[in-house]
Amino acid sequence: MQHTQRFEGGALVIALAGDVDLEQSPKAREILLAGLEQGIDILVEMSGVTYIDSSGVASLVEAFQLAKQKGRSFALVSVNPAALRVLQLARLDKVFVIHETLPESTDGAG
Amino acid sequence: MAETPGEELLTFRIPARSDRLGEMRAAVRSCVEACGCSETSTADIVLAVDEACQNIIRHAYKGDPNGVIELEIHREGADLVFCLHDGAPAIDPSTVKPRDLDDVRPGGLGTYFIRKVMDRMEFRPSPRGAGNLLTMVKRIE
Numbered sequence: 001m002q003h004t005q006r007f008e009g010g011a012l013v014i015a016l017a018g019d020v021d022l023e024q025s026p027k028a029r030e031i032l033l034a035g036l037e038q039g040i041d042i043l044v045e046m047s048g049v050t051y052i053d054s055s056g057v058a059s060l061v062e063a064f065q066l067a068k069q070k071g072r073s074f075a076l077v078s079v080n081p082a083a084l085r086v087l088q089l090a091r092l093d094k095v096f097v098i099h100e101t102l103p104e105s106t107d108g109a110g
Numbered sequence: 111m112a113e114t115p116g117e118e119l120l121t122f123r124i125p126a127r128s129d130r131l132g133e134m135r136a137a138v139r140s141c142v143e144a145c146g147c148s149e150t151s152t153a154d155i156v157l158a159v160d161e162a163c164q165n166i167i168r169h170a171y172k173g174d175p176n177g178v179i180e181l182e183i184h185r186e187g188a189d190l191v192f193c194l195h196d197g198a199p200a201i202d203p204s205t206v207k208p209r210d211l212d213d214v215r216p217g218g219l220g221t222y223f224i225r226k227v228m229d230r231m232e233f234r235p236s237p238r239g240a241g242n243l244l245t246m247v248k249r250i251e
Contacts, residue, residue, distance in 0.1 A: 022164050023128040053160055054219035089226055090219055
């Protein structure tokens, strides 16, 4: 799994790519939680996530719930169809805020 | 379910380690695609088999990297039959159950995905005399 980070529109955009599986999901979790420590809104760009399993989904859920506790927004962007399918199976496509493209700002983004 | 059903398509063994699951997924994908499954069905099957392997790694072998996972894929008519063998201590099948999806929390989705994807599944002590056998069946579509 690869990742990049950048600040854009008042949010930290974390782009994940590759397989977010049992081996890589601890790294994804660490990246997402470290991002939340910066105290700003998080957008997870997922166009490059070609595979995600329950452990990867768990990392997203944990970060989402922590963001909520901290009063920050946490949304997914450009979710690869393969990853979206897994979120749909778990009915989490109704829980996460999912944008097709990066919003211009994170005000009310989720 | 039959002990050794249908035409054998694949036998694949990996150590019970998370860094080997990518190879398992690739093997399953190739086999299932070759049987004519759709892209969506193939992806779903790969996910289900991967989740089952994760359960073996985490819960059956409890992280012991010396364990072995053996997958057999058979074709029985219009069905694909996936048999996952492990050599871990036998697990009580009644403890293998999915969680409620309305309880949104990290973890616990693996068994749910398996049941959602597969048409039938059966978990029991292995007929080989040691370990467990998980059999999953999916119609080719």
